[in-house]
Amino acid sequence: MKTPKxxxxxxxxxxxxxxLRQLxxxxxxxxxxxxxxxxxxxxxxYKEVTQRSFHQAVAYQEGRRVKNSRQARAMEKGTRYGRKMAEEVWQSAEVDALYRLASAGVRVPTPYICFEGVLLMELVTDADGNVAPRLNDVELNRDRALAFHxxxxxxxxxxxxxGVIHGDLSEYNILVDAQGPVIIDLPQAVNAASSSVASTMLERDVTNLSHFFSNFVPELVNSQYGEEIWNLYQAGLLxxxxxxxxxxxxxTEPVDIHAVIHEIELARQEEDQRI
Incomplete structure (x- = not known):
């Protein structure tokens, strides 16, 4: 095919x-x-920011920093240069996360290089060498669903x-190769240590998994794995x-009202960005 610009x-x-072809x-x-x-x-x-339907929401940007103060100021002001820097931070988040996770033994595609807004990485394939299907397209039964979960x-x-949370994990950004699930799509990855909504993101990711697999294992719908994992992490026991x-x-402790209000404010700012 013709080489894209x-x-x-x-x-x-x-x-x-x-x-060879568009995937x-x-x-x-x-x-x-x-x-x-x-x-x-x-x-x-990567698509230009004006073409993306998944915006750089406040909750995902929180905790992402650039070392250069000029770049940081430009990003805060939303200048043309600042928007360019924000795009680079957005793209590098996935590259950084892939390298970090691959080193930790997480099943993600092997990254090779990110150049001019193009990320070159491993093509995940199934047992027959074909492009691996998404999890939502894989035939499952109870035993296989339990194993994948x-x-x-x-x-x-x-x-x-x-210290990494996917932030948008679901059956649509998980591939299945011959050995099992492979996690993909990480530009919105959240830094667990610097995001005030990290626990919410983590629990949402895990809840998405539980809800999907509950189609085959109904009792998973009431599980609390996300909260359990976060509690262990917070206690330094994970x-x-x-x-x-x-x-x-x-x-048994009272609800942190200030934290709840902060999350509501982040959600409001995210909604304002969509308008």
């Missing part, structure tokens, strides 16, 4: 030899299958142990091998 610089640099177009990027020498890989071309909880725990049972004792 955004990929042409990678071809000129010798990073990509040929664009899919999502809310934040368009994916292509490309050839790099003898390897078949995936090129993720346990595997994904383990991945969530591994991620949190290195390890990759922490046993989980999905149950949490009823709280």
């Amino acid at each position: 955004r990929i042409q610089p990678l071809v000129e640099e010798g990073l990509i030899d040929e664009v 899919m177009s999502g809310k934040e990027a368009t994916m292509y299958v490309v050839r790099c020498g003898d390897e078949i890989r995936c090129a993720k071309v 346990a595997m994904l909880l383990q991945q969530v725990v591994l991620m949190l142990c290195v 390890t990759p091998d922490s046993p989980l049972n999905g149950r949490v004792a009823a709280p």
